[in-house]
Amino acid sequence: MLTFIGLGLFDENDVSVKGLEQIRRADYVFLECYTSVLTGTTIERMEEFFGKEVKTLGRDDVEGHPEDFLRLAQDSDVAFLTAGDPMVSTTHIDLRIRAADMGIRTAVVHGASIVSAVCGLTGLQNYRFGKSCSLPFPYGKWAPKTPVEVIEHNMAENLHTLVYLDIQPERYMRVPEAVGFLEEMAAERGLSIPVYVGVARAGSAEPMVAAGTAGDLAKVDFGDPLHILVVPAELHHMEREYLETFAGL
Numbered sequence: 001m002l003t004f005i006g007l008g009l010f011d012e013n014d015v016s017v018k019g020l021e022q023i024r025r026a027d028y029v030f031l032e033c034y035t036s037v038l039t040g041t042t043i044e045r046m047e048e049f050f051g052k053e054v055k056t057l058g059r060d061d062v063e064g065h066p067e068d069f070l071r072l073a074q075d076s077d078v079a080f081l082t083a084g085d086p087m088v089s090t091t092h093i094d095l096r097i098r099a100a101d102m103g104i105r106t107a108v109v110h111g112a113s114i115v116s117a118v119c120g121l122t123g124l125q126n127y128r129f130g131k132s133c134s135l136p137f138p139y140g141k142w143a144p145k146t147p148v149e150v151i152e153h154n155m156a157e158n159l160h161t162l163v164y165l166d167i168q169p170e171r172y173m174r175v176p177e178a179v180g181f182l183e184e185m186a187a188e189r190g191l192s193i194p195v196y197v198g199v200a201r202a203g204s205a206e207p208m209v210a211a212g213t214a215g216d217l218a219k220v221d222f223g224d225p226l227h228i229l230v231v232p233a234e235l236h237h238m239e240r241e242y243l244e245t246f247a248g249l
Ligand SMILES: C[S@@+](CC[C@H](N)C(=O)[O-])C[C@H]1O[C@@H](n2cnc3c(N)ncnc32)[C@H](O)[C@@H]1O
Pocket: 009, 010, 035, 036, 037, 082, 083, 084, 085, 086, 087, 088, 089, 090, 112, 113, 114, 115, 163, 164, 165, 166, 167, 199, 200, 201, 202, 203, 225, 226, 227, 228, 229
């Protein structure tokens, strides 16, 4: 049996009771740590809390040769953990299909996701979001055009855009630098982005939410990772009031 378990947003306490029970019952526990991370804890703290050894998996282990750990699930209970929800903005539906093809029973225990947390923290209505995009660090002088194309398309449709910020082993993209990258790309296309909304450490006791122009956000200290950005569409009056009340718009 392979159980996909979402750990939620910040630390080991965010797992659901169902998720915790499954982890404690599992013969093997793997944590995928490249699509998102719990920055409020460590592997050691998770192991202590779960009472299990937690083995980490990188992108190549999961997407390149998952058979190695999937084989274990053919005759034992394997828990596959991710930060957030395992099936939101990940490619793990592929893994579940591969497992099913190998005759392995599977199940999903959902976790709190950054996608819903952003709505709660910013007041931006979930049904007003268009396609989301990921913003990677530029590679030398190369930077992808896709994020700003997605934003432009969503703005034309009057939809909000959620911008996931790059996570690398040694560094995390922060809101002010993300705004800087997007401003450069937008200027090249002649696109003007009037307002940004930045969020840091959703799920922690002290999440940071700030809204304003690129210039406003450049001055904000968002603190420790993880960070995420929203480019809002035209604001509904309730969304505006919420951002004025909770994000200093
Ligand atoms: C590719 S998405 C994966 C989403 C995850 N599966 C979920 O359901 O939450 C990961 C990105 O979301 C953002 N993110 C995730 N957790 C966050 C948090 N607690 N606070 C702020 N941003 C977060 C970061 O930009 C990160 O690079």
